[in-house]
Amino acid sequence: DIIDAFGVAHPLDSTAGQIIEDRFGIQNEWALSISGSEEVLNNLTIYGKNEPQLWLYDVSFAESQRPEFEVSTSTANNCTDKSFRLISTNYPQMQLRDAEWRLDGSVLGRGATPTIGFTARGNQTLNVLIPNSRASAFPKYWLKQLQVNITTRPNARLETPKEVLAPGETMTLSAQNSYDLNGQGLTYTWFIDGRPVANGPTYDFSSEEPGTYIVSVRVYNAGTVSACNSSQRQVRIKVNAQPYAEIEYDSLFQTGEYLTFSATNVSDPDQDELSFEWDGLGVVSSDITSGEVVVSHMATGTFDITLTVNDNTETQNSTYSVTRSYTVAPPAPEPEPEIVTADSAITDTTTNDPDTETVTTNSQETVTPPVVAPPVFVPQTIINAPRVSSASKVAFALDDSLSSPEDNAGAEYEWDFGDGTTASGENPDHLYETPGTYAVNVTIRNGDEVKKERHIIVINDYPEASFNIADTLAAGHPFRVDGSPSIDNDGFITNYQWFVDGIPVATGAKPTITIEDPGVHTISLRVQDNSGHENAQDLSSKDVWVNYGPVPKWSISPDKIAPGDEVTLNASQSYDADGEIQELIWTFADETEFSGTEVTKTFDESGPQYFTLTAVDNQDMANSATARQGAVNVNHEPYIITERVVRSNSLDVKLD
Numbered sequence: 042d043i044i045d046a047f048g049v050a051h052p053l054d055s056t057a058g059q060i061i062e063d064r065f066g067i068q069n070e071w072a073l074s075i076s077g078s079e080e081v082l083n084n085l086t087i088y089g090k091n092e093p094q095l096w097l098y099d100v101s102f103a104e105s106q107r108p109e110f111e112v113s114t115s116t117a118n119n120c121t122d123k124s125f126r127l128i129s130t131n132y133p134q135m136q137l138r139d140a141e142w143r144l145d146g147s148v149l150g151r152g153a154t155p156t157i158g159f160t161a162r163g164n165q166t167l168n169v170l171i172p173n174s175r176a177s178a179f180p181k182y183w184l185k186q187l188q189v190n191i192t193t194r195p196n197a198r199l200e201t202p203k204e205v206l207a208p209g210e211t212m213t214l215s216a217q218n219s220y221d222l223n224g225q226g227l228t229y230t231w232f233i234d235g236r237p238v239a240n241g242p243t244y245d246f247s248s249e250e251p252g253t254y255i256v257s258v259r260v261y262n263a264g265t266v267s268a269c270n271s272s273q274r275q276v277r278i279k280v281n282a283q284p285y286a287e288i289e290y291d292s293l294f295q296t297g298e299y300l301t302f303s304a305t306n307v308s309d310p311d312q313d314e315l316s317f318e319w320d321g322l323g324v325v326s327s328d329i330t331s332g333e334v335v336v337s338h339m340a341t342g343t344f345d346i347t348l349t350v351n352d353n354t355e356t357q358n359s360t361y362s363v364t365r366s367y368t369v370a371p372p373a374p375e376p377e378p379e380i381v382t383a384d385s386a387i388t389d390t391t392t393n394d395p396d397t398e399t400v401t402t403n404s405q406e407t408v409t410p411p412v413v414a415p416p417v418f419v420p421q422t423i424i425n426a427p428r429v430s431s432a433s434k435v436a437f438a439l440d441d442s443l444s445s446p447e448d449n450a451g452a453e454y455e456w457d458f459g460d461g462t463t464a465s466g467e468n469p470d471h472l473y474e475t476p477g478t479y480a481v482n483v484t485i486r487n488g489d490e491v492k493k494e495r496h497i498i499v500i501n502d503y504p505e506a507s508f509n510i511a512d513t514l515a516a517g518h519p520f521r522v523d524g525s526p527s528i529d530n531d532g533f534i535t536n537y538q539w540f541v542d543g544i545p546v547a548t549g550a551k552p553t554i555t556i557e558d559p560g561v562h563t564i565s566l567r568v569q570d571n572s573g574h575e576n577a578q579d580l581s582s583k584d585v586w587v588n589y590g591p592v593p594k595w596s597i598s599p600d601k602i603a604p605g606d607e608v609t610l611n612a613s614q615s616y617d618a619d620g621e622i623q624e625l626i627w628t629f630a631d632e633t634e635f636s637g638t639e640v641t642k643t644f645d646e647s648g649p650q651y652f653t654l655t656a657v658d659n660q661d662m663a664n665s666a667t668a669r670q671g672a673v674n675v676n677h678e679p680y681i682i683t684e685r686v687v688r689s690n691s692l693d694v695k696l697d
Contacts, residue, residue: 048107140152283359288303292365344366504579515588
């Protein structure tokens with residue numbers, strides 16, 4: 042066999058035209074490997090291309106066993122960085138420290154435990170060259186090859202036509218514009234509030250229950266590293282709750298009177314900004330979009346008035362209308378007094394007989410006085426309770442300051458709290474189990490008289506999540522997020538939870554986060570208040586751009602030089618995936634430094650001459666500069682090795 046400098050054997054009869062002069066950027070060498078002989082005296086003849094060649098060297102017999110090498114691989118800082126560990130059970134550990142890790146002729150790392158950043162994606166063959174521990178032995182290097190698969194996360198894209206729906210309305214969300222830089226096929230999983238619900242590139246969302254839902258899609262490629270084979274996008278969708286309002290008015294009044302009709306018990310569980318619109322023949326106000334209007338009629342009859350409240354979400358249930366009827370009567374006529382003679386004596390029998398409705402004079406004239414009914418019980422009460430409460434337990438009370446104690450004596454109170462529970466008494470307390478909007482009704486009974494009052498209460502004012510973050514970040518470098526702008530109008534925020542692409546990464550108001558992979562990422566903050574309700578929370582999301590670091594690449598011409606010769610180094614192949622290269626800096630081992638795409642340099646010493654190329658992009662980020670090390674091969678003069686004793690059967694000897 043013919044064995045090259047890296048221990049690769051080629052059958053002697055099949056090497057014609059297949060000898061590789063240069064491997065992995067290193068000039069190759071060869072040796073002849075033959076089996077031993079049982080004879081004491083042997084003649085060894087090497088057949089050349091045209092004629093036999095005499096072997097002039099002493100033959101040494103040695104058994105050479107190839108060491109066993111193993112390489113373990115793990116993902117490092119990000120999906121394009123890999124950490125390696127080279128181990129062997131039958132090779133000196135000191136020699137492993139001199140191992141070179143090469144890809145396509147470029148040295149990517151050295152030592153037994155390098156961390157290497159890859160610029161290309163997909164399957165790549167990494168060549169590990171371990172110097173032979175015996176300098177005079179062959180091969181010069183032991184070769185360990187391994188396949189490395191560089192897979193980065195796919196880029197998830199989530200498109201939604203709108204973010205506010207009516208209950209029962211269906212909307213299609215799409216992740217079809219997601220893509221993978223590795224060119225691999227994608228699969229999709231959809232989640233609602235973290236619960237998987239469907240697969241596929243699209244999802245039809247619908248809900249009958251009003252509220253806020255976090256819809257997310259996780260996009261997977263075919264990568265085997267779980268941290269690098271998926272990415273996630275999410276959107277907050279609100280299923281709108283219909284607003285509500287009632288009309289406070291007098292149902293009977295007279296022509297010519299001006300009465301105010303007001304919107305009352307106005308509520309919207311979503312806390313949207315509401316607008317009003319009034320419609321009716323008797324509305325005389327110039328502004329029909331305020332919370333109250335003035336109504337007046339010159340004609341008698343029964344009329345309708347309609348109030349429409351709008352939460353302006355433009356959904357199918359964004360409006361609520363209430364219509365009420367009222368009666369306009371003519372003014373009450375004043376009774377004409379009956380005239381009796383001045384000398385008549387009046388006998389009022391009604392004082393003795395309450396059932397008597399007449400008054401008789403001594404002249405036997407009888408008149409019927411107007412009968413005025415005694416005042417009946419009309420409790421003047423309203424419900425005292427908050428419109429919005431962040432506490433589950435609410436105290437209800439009746440404000441009867443406009444009523445006399447005699448009015449309320451013996452009154453009975455029946456409460457309906459709007460959640461299926463009831464109570465009695467004048468000032469009850471009630472504990473609501475879940476947040477929401479409730480219509481509280483109280484019925485007041487006093488004898489045959491009945492009065493009802495109504496009150497709308499919203500349990501808990503939801504917090505509002507808000508945070509500050511830069512639009513552009515550096516991959517692999519920590520940054521601080523600030524959730525202190527988040528507010529809770531009726532309490533305080535107790536929990537901050539941060540997400541990157543839907544994955545929990547931190548807690549607290551101002552944590553430090555690191556994103557390893559460049560590209561578009563979604564930062565989300567979920568806050569929860571002190572009300573104790575599980576769904577008393579809010580979510581806010583922002584997309585940020587994580588900067589791609591520049592990638593320095595170079596070519597060397599010529600690839601081998603003699604000491605003192607000029608060599609040209611060109612970095613025109615360097616690139617920046619999301620911007621442009623602003624500066625290229627060459628730093629050499631002799632402490633000289635140059636700038637520019639192309640530089641020319643000479644080296645006086647033989648051997649590998651190391652340099653560092655630093656590429657700087659235009660983003661001014663922490664990862665805007667990337668440095669890579671390379672080497673120029675400066676040729677060393679050959680060593681002449683020959684035998685001192687010449688053995689020949691001829692006087693003509695060829696010296697080689």
